Amino acid sequence: MLGEFEYLLLSAAARLGDEAYGAAIRQEIETATGARCSIGALYTTLDRLEAKGFVTTWMGDPTPQRGGRPKRMVRVTAKGVKEATAFYNAVTTASRGVIWAVSPAGGRT
């Protein structure tokens, strides 16, 4: 089973498609969660996902706005798609019938 950050990363990479690389994925995650995503968390999670066979990464072409440095490109594998689907289904099943609204007393309504 994926962790939530792993799922966020896979979702961002899947959404970006051929444009998925470190900085772009980070931006996607920050936009989606509204929280800061550290490079350390991003790269170590990428390594872990690659070791599990959920993504493949390779070095892309260097670009001038990156100071001539290459991008680490990311692609979600079929195994990664399967795992992300399983995670999504588990979350939607677990969330069925639950309404996340906070009562004035502080508890769930």
Add this chain to the structure above:
Amino acid sequence: MNGWLLGVLARALEPSDRHAVLGDIAESGEGIFAALRDLLGLILRRQAALWAHWQPWLALLGIGVVAGVSLSRIAGGFTGGVFQQWRTYEKYGVHYATGVTPRQDFAFLACLAAGLIVWSWTSGFVLQSLSGRAAWVTWLVFCLATLDLHLFLFPALCGAFLATRRRVLPLRYAYILINLSIVFQIPGTWVMRGWHATAQQTWLLLGLSVLDLHLFLLPALCGAFFGARRRVLPVRYAYSLGAAVMVLAILATWMSGWYATAEEAWSRGAWHGGSRATLQFLLVSWPAFYLLINADRQRMKEVKTL
């Protein structure tokens, strides 16, 4: 300046990782403090991940601590023995009475000198090949374990490693750096002059430090240089090295028995020694046996794939 600092820190990462991360930082346009925090966070995570494996721990404890301390004691015993003999001969014109003949003394010291070179080389090789990118920690502990003489050499060793990584005149550069580091030892030796009778003896001490360095740390660094490039030695080299280590350890143990016998006779049976020396020679020999086992496993793997 900021880019320079990030570039220096990023050297702690693998080259491919380094360029991608620096590129991401440049693209995100974040400030220097946020960039430094991000980079340091990644470096710390990468270093922590290295220690999740057993290899750096074996290098740290088995070589950095156990073999390092034993090597340092043997090196100290060797230079101490040479100094004692030299000083006594220089001052009184006679052989320092250790209870054995001068020829036996010479044979033992020669055996220790040869042993130090081989034991240090294998320790350096195994330390580097097991440590990988955690080498800076294991080498620091190795230098700390040999605190008596070599802590001041750590910056020189770091410089030498940088040189070997960049493949810029690697061994020659390392050799020059290490010898230059002797300069740092001159003030300390000069202060010690007060405890010794002559300036000549002070220079002798310094000379012995240089000798110690060539027998101990330089072979260790050479071993590390090869260990950084290949984790496993070819089987014929591993067997030759294993045989040399075994022969030298047996010889050194046997020869240290001469001193044990002489001291036992001198104390009329009150003193029993020898086992501690045997343990010390065993502790510095284990890296060679590790190399041997690894080389054999590699050979078996190759035979299977054929």
